[in-house]
Amino acid sequence: MINFHPDNALLAAYAADTLPLTMTLAVAIHVEFCPACAQRVAELERKLAENILLAAPVSPADELQFDDMLSYILQQPESAALQPMTEPTIEIQGQVFWLPRALRRLARQNWQQMGNIGRSRLLLDEQSTGRASLMYLSAGAAVPRHVHKGMELTLPISGAFRDEFGEYIPGDFILRDSQVTHQPQSKEGCLCFALLDAPVQFTQGLPRLLNNFGELLY
Ligand SMILES: [Zn+2]
Missing domain, CATH: 1.10.10.1320 (Anti-sigma factor, zinc-finger domain)
Structure with missing residues (x-):
């Protein structure tokens, strides 16, 4: 639920x-x-x-x-x-996923892969607050622990992920502000709609290296 x-x-x-x-x-x-x-x-x-x-x-x-x-x-x-102008499905790493209607007509950038995390930015005509992407965490993927410089909205479309605060399923509207530090991970793999209004900042590992990664995720 x-x-x-x-x-x-x-x-x-x-x-x-x-x-x-x-x-x-x-x-x-x-x-x-x-x-x-x-x-x-x-x-x-x-x-x-x-x-x-x-x-x-x-x-x-x-x-x-x-x-x-x-x-x-x-x-x-x-x-x-x-009418939807594109297919109601998307193929990622050989798997086919259903896409919500709201996303079907949007142009997408090619997937950028960083380890077992993939991102495809959604290209919106209008100058808008924040950047919208499709994110795909492969099975077993974990995003390094990070804090947000701004707002982060994550909405699973297929699969599930968890962090320190709970477990999330398709449709969950997870809106986080800049106060939250967390480490999302997915056992089974998860396709998400993600919205960020600033790059994330990593708090573990090699911060300088990872923060380049954060710019890429944004
Ligand atoms: Zn609701």
């Missing part, structure tokens, strides 16, 4: 479409996995729509126009923009 969810403020900002693109993606992925948050977002969107309609003074003529507009919208075939 999913244990970690976006808080109410994040869900409300998502419903109102006021988040940076990177965080919008993260919440959209979580909502695909989590029926409870999907329902919460639907309620928030309905309330927002009601407020907008209530705020607008409606004359009988407006009401007529609104009905026309609504039936016009409902008659349209599903927009081509809403």
Whole structure:
């Protein structure tokens, strides 16, 4: 069962479409996995729509126009923009993984491999807060212990990983601030969506060497 969810403020900002693109993606992925948050977002969107309609003074003529507009919208075939443009799966190291809808249309960079950790940056058109990547921890991989200089969001898509604070499964929305030091590792392998707004700083091993690695992960 999913244990970690976006808080109410994040869900409300998502419903109102006021988040940076990177965080919008993260919440959209979580909502695909989590029926409870999907329902919460639907309620928030309905309330927002009601407020907008209530705020607008409606004359009988407006009401007529609104009905026309609504039936016009409902008659349209599903927009081509809403159709996934790429395959719903991705192949990594010979294994095929399902991808959430929110990620399918995004261009991806080639995988960069560092030991048993792989990263493919997601290329977003819009200048956005933070950098979004797909990360793949091979079975048995451990990320050296590190502290964040900024925010780190990790969202498993397939497989599971654990750190000092718990065990995480697909859909878990794990948002960490710069106070947390931890060492993620995965027994079975884990494909994650990762969002960082600053490079991580390693606290064990050979810090200088590893911090170059941290820049690469970012
Ligand atoms: Zn949720």
